[in-house]
Amino acid sequence: MDILWPAIGICLIVCVVFYSLATHWHRILQHQSWMLRKLSDRVQVLEEMRDPQFRRRIGESSPPPLKKVFTFSFRLSDRFWRQTLALTDEDWDFIRTYGTFVGSVKLDCWRSHTVATVTEVLPQSKTARWETRTLDFYPDPAKSSDALELWELRLTRGDGSALRPPTLELLLRGNAIELCGRFPESQPLEELADPGRDQEARIFRVPLDSAELRNFRSEDPMEEFGTNGNSDSNSASPHPSSWRAFYTCTDETIGFEWQLWSRDLGKKAEWEHWKILEPTETRTTRLE
Numbered sequence: 001m002d003i004l005w006p007a008i009g010i011c012l013i014v015c016v017v018f019y020s021l022a023t024h025w026h027r028i029l030q031h032q033s034w035m036l037r038k039l040s041d042r043v044q045v046l047e048e049m050r051d052p053q054f055r056r057r058i059g060e061s062s063p064p065p066l067k068k069v070f071t072f073s074f075r076l077s078d079r080f081w082r083q084t085l086a087l088t089d090e091d092w093d094f095i096r097t098y099g100t101f102v103g104s105v106k107l108d109c110w111r112s113h114t115v116a117t118v119t120e121v122l123p124q125s126k127t128a129r130w131e132t133r134t135l136d137f138y139p140d141p142a143k144s145s146d147a148l149e150l151w152e153l154r155l156t157r158g159d160g161s162a163l164r165p166p167t168l169e170l171l172l173r174g175n176a177i178e179l180c181g182r183f184p185e186s187q188p189l190e191e192l193a194d195p196g197r198d199q200e201a202r203i204f205r206v207p208l209d210s211a212e213l214r215n216f217r218s219e220d221p222m223e224e225f226g227t228n229g230n231s232d233s234n235s236a237s238p239h240p241s242s243w244r245a246f247y248t249c250t251d252e253t254i255g256f257e258w259q260l261w262s263r264d265l266g267k268k269a270e271w272e273h274w275k276i277l278e279p280t281e282t283r284t285t286r287l288e
Helices: 004-048 052-061 078-084 089-098 265-274
Strands: 066-076 101-110 114-121 131-137 147-154 167-173 176-182 200-207 244-251 256-264 285-287
Touching (some): 089 147, 114 147
Antiparallel strands (some): 066 256, 114 131, 167 176, 176 200, 244 256
């Protein structure tokens, strides 16, 4: 009996030691197994990223990319107001006093919609300052006539009748910017009247497609100046990049001039990747 109890104690101690070691090694093996599973999952994710379908799903779930940016401005000469529209002195004074004139229109063309930023000013107001409006446009592909009104200018003072006064409207319609006139009672622009749209005359149309704009391409006047507005011969690139373009058109007969700066961000990514400068033909078109 004297030997039995010490032997039992030694056996218990050995069992406790073996249990502790077994528990410790079990935890180590569990952790290693977990690390192997995580590593396997990461390898699987990397392999799935090479799958075109997986990339397509990632692209569809990501925010819509910004495709193109346009900056548009236009000027209407005194000939346009006095001869083309044949405004009276009273109407001209009304427009200069109460009319809001467009300084520029910036279009951010996303994959799903277009964001228009319109900067305008009221010239003869004592508190005149530049004001900016932002408009979101989600066009309906099924409606070709779907348009966003960027700017409206009344041409005469209201006479209290139910008739809508004549107006000028700057519209984003389809893939183009249009300046239209609406004349409920008379039509001073009969040669520009659109038979498909009642009381509407299209003064000019600026397409936003590079193929249609090809004949209006010109040298960008901003390329001649540095960031401080000083002439800098080193800042002007002799070979303009393929993703930037400048277009302009002047019609002295009607009395308007428009300018359009285009930035194609899809082509910019390709240009920055390959560093390819594509020579482009430069032409200026003036309508007679």
